[in-house]
Amino acid sequence: MAARCGPELVAPEGVEAQTCVMTEGGETWARTYYRNATGEVLRPLLTLLGPGGRTVELHCAPAAHDEPGTCETPRVPSSGAPRSATAVAEFVGAGPVDEAPLLLRAGSERAPGAGD
Numbered sequence: 001m002a003a004r005c006g007p008e009l010v011a012p013e014g015v016e017a018q019t020c021v022m023t024e025g026g027e028t029w030a031r032t033y034y035r036n037a038t039g040e041v042l043r044p045l046l047t048l049l050g051p052g053g054r055t056v057e058l059h060c061a062p063a064a065h066d067e068p069g070t071c072e073t074p075r076v077p078s079s080g081a082p083r084s085a086t087a088v089a090e091f092v093g094a095g096p097v098d099e100a101p102l103l104l105r106a107g108s109e110r111a112p113g114a115g116d
Contacts, residue, residue: 003031004083006108011091014038017106019089021048027075030056030087032106034071036063042103043092048073050085063091086110 005020014037022029030048044060060071071089078085087108093101 004109006106009104009106011104013093013103015042015091015104017089017091017104019046019087019106019108021085021087021108022072023078023083023085026078028078028085029075030058030073030085030089030108032060032071032087032089033068034063034089034091035066035068036091037066038093038103040064040094042094043097043100044071045090045092046071046073047088047090048076048085049088050076051079054079 001024003020003022008018010016017034019032022031030046032046036042041062041064044063046058048056056073058073089106091104093103
């Protein structure tokens with residue numbers, strides 16, 4: 001299994017996350033490792049962005065505790081160059097969806113040679 005992860009990020013509000021693109025056996029998926037020390041229920045959204053504009057989104061289970069957690073998108077067949085896939089996790093705070101603050105956005109590392 002290969003993992004291409006972005007940096008571990010920490011928001012001032014107390015959310016920590018690291019997001020990765022995982023590949024194995026012709027499949028690709030996104031995974032985020034997180035910890036929620038805000039004391040509030042957060043709504044994580046994990047997105048895998050593949051070549052050709054393909055995306056897979058997953059609303060992760062609400063993160064409401066201070067224990068480390070993970071969330072993964074379903075595995076999809078790698079098409080084209082799986083190394084060109086990227087992943088982004090967004091952690092949104094409490095409140096109505098349209099008004100809830102974005103507390104943290106964590107992305108995977110870009111593939112070597114990926115265009116701007």
